Amino acid sequence: MSASSPVNKPDELRIDLDNVHVAKPEPKGHWPEIIAAMIILVSFLALSSLQVISRYVFDAPMVWTEELSANLLIWMTFFGATAIMRSDTHIRVEFVEELAGPRVAACLFAVFDVVIIIFLCGLVYGGWELMSQLEFERTPALRIPIAWIVAIVPISSFVMIGYAIANAVRRMRVLFGKQNNAH
Amino acid sequence: MHIEAALIGLVVVSLVLIIFGFPVAFALGVTAAVYLVANDFPLTLAVQEAALSLNSFTMLAIPLFMLAGMVMNAGKITDRIFDFANMAVGRIPGGLGHVNVLASLIFAGMSGSVLADVAGLGRMEIKAMRDKGYDTKFAVGVTLGSSAIGPILPPSVPMVMFGVIAEVSITGLFLGGVLPGLLIALTLMIYVYWVGKKREYYITERHAWPEILRAFIVAFPPLLTPFIIVGGMTLGIFSPTEAATVAVLYALLLAVVVYRDMAWKELFDVFREVVVATSKLLFIITMALLFGWVLTVGQMPQQLAQFLGSLFADKWMFLLVINIVLLVLGAVIENAVLLLILAPMLVPIAQSTYGIDPIHMGVVMVFNIMIGQYTPPMGLSLFIMRDITGLSLKDISLAVAPFLLPLIISLFIMTYVPEVVLWLPRTLGF
Numbered sequence: 001m002s003a004s005s006p007v008n009k010p011d012e013l014r015i016d017l018d019n020v021h022v023a024k025p026e027p028k029g030h031w032p033e034i035i036a037a038m039i040i041l042v043s044f045l046a047l048s049s050l051q052v053i054s055r056y057v058f059d060a061p062m063v064w065t066e067e068l069s070a071n072l073l074i075w076m077t078f079f080g081a082t083a084i085m086r087s088d089t090h091i092r093v094e095f096v097e098e099l100a101g102p103r104v105a106a107c108l109f110a111v112f113d114v115v116i117i118i119f120l121c122g123l124v125y126g127g128w129e130l131m132s133q134l135e136f137e138r139t140p141a142l143r144i145p146i147a148w149i150v151a152i153v154p155i156s157s158f159v160m161i162g163y164a165i166a167n168a169v170r171r172m173r174v175l176f177g178k179q180n181n182a183h
Numbered sequence: 184m185h186i187e188a189a190l191i192g193l194v195v196v197s198l199v200l201i202i203f204g205f206p207v208a209f210a211l212g213v214t215a216a217v218y219l220v221a222n223d224f225p226l227t228l229a230v231q232e233a234a235l236s237l238n239s240f241t242m243l244a245i246p247l248f249m250l251a252g253m254v255m256n257a258g259k260i261t262d263r264i265f266d267f268a269n270m271a272v273g274r275i276p277g278g279l280g281h282v283n284v285l286a287s288l289i290f291a292g293m294s295g296s297v298l299a300d301v302a303g304l305g306r307m308e309i310k311a312m313r314d315k316g317y318d319t320k321f322a323v324g325v326t327l328g329s330s331a332i333g334p335i336l337p338p339s340v341p342m343v344m345f346g347v348i349a350e351v352s353i354t355g356l357f358l359g360g361v362l363p364g365l366l367i368a369l370t371l372m373i374y375v376y377w378v379g380k381k382r383e384y385y386i387t388e389r390h391a392w393p394e395i396l397r398a399f400i401v402a403f404p405p406l407l408t409p410f411i412i413v414g415g416m417t418l419g420i421f422s423p424t425e426a427a428t429v430a431v432l433y434a435l436l437l438a439v440v441v442y443r444d445m446a447w448k449e450l451f452d453v454f455r456e457v458v459v460a461t462s463k464l465l466f467i468i469t470m471a472l473l474f475g476w477v478l479t480v481g482q483m484p485q486q487l488a489q490f491l492g493s494l495f496a497d498k499w500m501f502l503l504v505i506n507i508v509l510l511v512l513g514a515v516i517e518n519a520v521l522l523l524i525l526a527p528m529l530v531p532i533a534q535s536t537y538g539i540d541p542i543h544m545g546v547v548m549v550f551n552i553m554i555g556q557y558t559p560p561m562g563l564s565l566f567i568m569r570d571i572t573g574l575s576l577k578d579i580s581l582a583v584a585p586f587l588l589p590l591i592i593s594l595f596i597m598t599y600v601p602e603v604v605l606w607l608p609r610t611l612g613f
Binding site: 026027034037038041042044045048049051052066067069070071073074076077078079080081083084089090091092093094095096097098105108109112115116119122123125126127129130133146149150152153154 | 200201202203204205206207208209212213216220225226227228229230231233234235237238239240242243246247250421424425427428429431432454455456457458459461462463465466467469517559560561563566575576
């Protein structure tokens, strides 16, 4: 507590801003999916700067930079989503955990994991099918095969299935009392 | 009411799943996929919508505006803003409460999201206020309340989302948010003044003019950011995404060259944080777009439009009901989801049936939905505040509750006095 100041008044809420570690583990620095997503973010910055410079400095507007960045956005999103699945920090309401305790939450969330795994299997299958349907489609400026752009959906969904299984297994351990925290 | 029962079921089921703790993005994806499969649509359509609907150059402005805000945070630019705000308004009764509001107002001009404000300024502000004997509840409340300015004052991530999805000029929306942003600051400061006077909170000691001037000069370069962004967009020099790029480059210039307060390691961490935060958001957006598309396939927006149009005769009644419904829904649903699904439904109705300007509708909707950040169970700002203070969600919700009053008053002023929103964009030709 920082109760040193003479003007401090009694307060009903006790907090210590210097010693709080409730923040959940976020994705770590050197996971490959995080690094891939970061490279894409940096490339947005580079491509977009290139576009501004080429238009104003060299008076030669580029069309392909916008196309490439817009298509990379979906790759970044799914790389990121994979990392977030790995750290089990997708945004969710946590009232169940506050109200009913970690065991009930672990049980419920494990059931949710199973539903998510089924959904991800659907994305892998649907993505694979879509790629073969789009075999000959290409983007207008750079002639990138659209199947390549779509490919990230089944690829990342496949990896996420693995992480979802790991999350479910960890929650089962909570249920049987080996840890006392749903995360 | 002629909306297909299965679609209503879809919305209800996704809501129930979310409340029980199903990850938001997956709750939307799963329910949409179930609807598609049940109606004999191929799963390829789900993947196509999920993968290709995000394909928009303007959407890129979202990670870039977030990056600009985070670079400003990490480069300790926020410290300078706080010092300047402290000297500028710290002597008004309510002291650090006003400093908190002004710092958020300035920070809002550089960053586009509530979360960057709470995470960056929040910790420093709450610590400063507690050290001077302010109640923790008041400190937490004013920090959260003032962070509401972020998504309204340009640049703004939610406004970019709204502009893309409802096909409204983003520059127009940015300009439309300037006066409402100032209005929110004003109403909050009136409330802070009233409480500060009553509880006799500490006020900052007097500073000499040269000292204030020095603090202003140090804080001046970041103060320029909104003028560069909005000015460049208004004059047609940059597209929103290019403006966001310029904002990032400017923030990097300030952090690395001008203030020299950032190491490469920190920059790496900032990029990682932005990638994680934007992927969380964009993944939800992807799934919300899929969900919204399924509702459109089932013709829900058209049916809802007819239903609403037959229900309310005039536009003031329509706006009142929309405001109340959004405030309630905002408490339960993640705000990006609400914005993405409702904006394309409501904007055409508002425009064609009631003659409401899309920019007016946009600013009102974005602010209204952002108030949902502060109401449980689904309030992302509450989660962030819990992570930085360790307080329970209940205490934080109670702390921010009184500050909802000035926010809601501001909401109703901008709803019923459209000039507050529209004067600036009209004057500049949007």
